[in-house]
Amino acid sequence: MDIPHNKQIKMLETMILSRKFSDTLVELCKIQGKIPGMMILSTGQEAVGSGVCAALEPEDVIITNHRSHNHLLAKGADPNELMAEIYCKKTGCNKGKSGTLHLAVPEVNAPCTTTVVGATLPIAVGRAFAQQYRNENAITVCFFGDGAADEGSFHEALNLAALWQLPVIFLCENNMYAGAQRYEEHTRVKDMAERAQAYNMPGIIADGNDALAVYTATLEARQRALEGKGPTLLECKTYRCRGHGETDPQHYQPKDEIKAWQDKCPIPRLADALVKAGIIPSSKLEEMESIADNIVQDAVRFAEESPYPEPHEALEDVYVD
């Protein structure tokens, strides 16, 4: 497939921005009290969010999980508002109610991040149902990890989506770990994509460290959904380079395994491909890095200069008045 150059460049820019964003958060987490709560990152998995979202149109919806930052940035969320929310500030996209874990950015059609493992799938079924009900020319993608595919909600959601032929892509970001369990320790199937057979939907496997492969697979699944041919289970094979959270010492992940996957980092992979294909000059990479760096530094400044919400604001936003 000929992928438009602007799309390829966009994917690379998004990955670079996501990585800067994550790396900055790693540093910020080391400073006591800087960021409240947990910090769960998707370092090394950037090709998935970037590849998927590049294949989507603005009206398409994503429902995402606890490793959401790269998905949201790729979908076009404002980095300042994201960072401020991660800092739990008043200017955050959710006024400090969410923090890093449940970011909701409905204005870019990313209305829900849920940290309940497996919960993205039934909600995505509902969102895709609304698209079908209204005959919209749009689809829903829900991100979940390999661990979530063991939840009952995975099976209920796939069954219902297949039955009603809903326009949804179930995007399994298989990063080989569910908490501290390796993939082989929590399932007997070789590939999660195999489970699609049980629901009579396509089960596709893509190299999750290759943004172009993810893009292509997403585009095809999107087309099928728009044609009324129903859902796809798309498994993107990748690797969780950091722990379950930033406090996780990753003692259960072999060091050489982490190193081997770091060597397969999706960012230089796409960068080299674009340079080799003459789509960008190699000098452009430094410029992309610098732009991303400025965006993230601006976001950090914005977040740090923003006030915390007033305590009584905790009482707001429970109900629609």
Next chain:
Amino acid sequence: MQKLGMGQAVNQALKEEMYRDPNVFIAGEGVGVSIHVNPMFPTHGLLEEFGPARVKDTPVSEAAIAGLAVGAAEAGLRPVVEIMFNPFFTLASDMIVNHAAKLRYLSGGKSSFPLVVRIKSGAGFGAGCQHSHNLEAWAAHCPGLKVVMPSTSADAKGLLKSAIRDDNPVIFIEHMGLYFAQMPVPEEEYLTPLGHADIKRPGRDLTVVTWSGTLGAAMNAAEQLSRDGIEMEVVDLRTLNPLDKETILGSVEKTGRLIVMHEATRTAGFGAEVAAVVMEEGFKFLKAPLKRVTGPDIPVPASPPLEKFYIPDENDLIKAAREILDK
């Protein structure tokens, strides 16, 4: 005035709201081609009237049904989904408790979830405790949800129409024992606002606060007590969350005595919440310690005499009333 069972009243509310608003759809297990095929049941005939695009029979998948409601509501539809029996709320509860109730808050007020979860509830059918279990206190304990439990057909209709138009997630619990009793329901369009209790019978000597399936017993007890010159005020909560404290406290101020009656089990039941509100805000009105008349702390048994023992009735209430009045 027409007379309807609660199931028929719910049916009428669904029909009217589906005609009024194309965003309203219903989904659940057997809501279309109903396995009950009973005209007294709430979704009877709706599939024929509105077609399969708006009346969605689902697989036996409570998490998917509730998730369908959450996702579709966020997109601006107004789902009314059915959980067949209250105990199966546990299967849907992640989507309801962790998502429907919380996602607005987590979004900082950007999103709203105008969904209704209709739940069939109540003992009295010999079905046993995995089909009969009143869990309204669980739902009422969850900020972000509204909880409605009508006791009459007319209220069921008016409250359900309000619930469907409400922009918040509403848990709407229907006692199946009320599906069959024919009660008057106004013919014309009307809405019963959420969050307002109703004094179903005025009285001066003591107050009973109740809701749902036990209203009938409370009314019977009040009638019997009246023959002995005791006038019991019957307050029907109708909505548990938001709770109409004003009506409860106003009644207790008038009568000075309170009994809370519900079919659900006693410990940590919603009656405890009503009691605590009155102790905190209406202690000065009380002439005697308040009482609770509830189901015992056991799962609902199947055998008819055991189930009858479980369900609090007018005799239990009359006994409590005489004790509290010391006569």
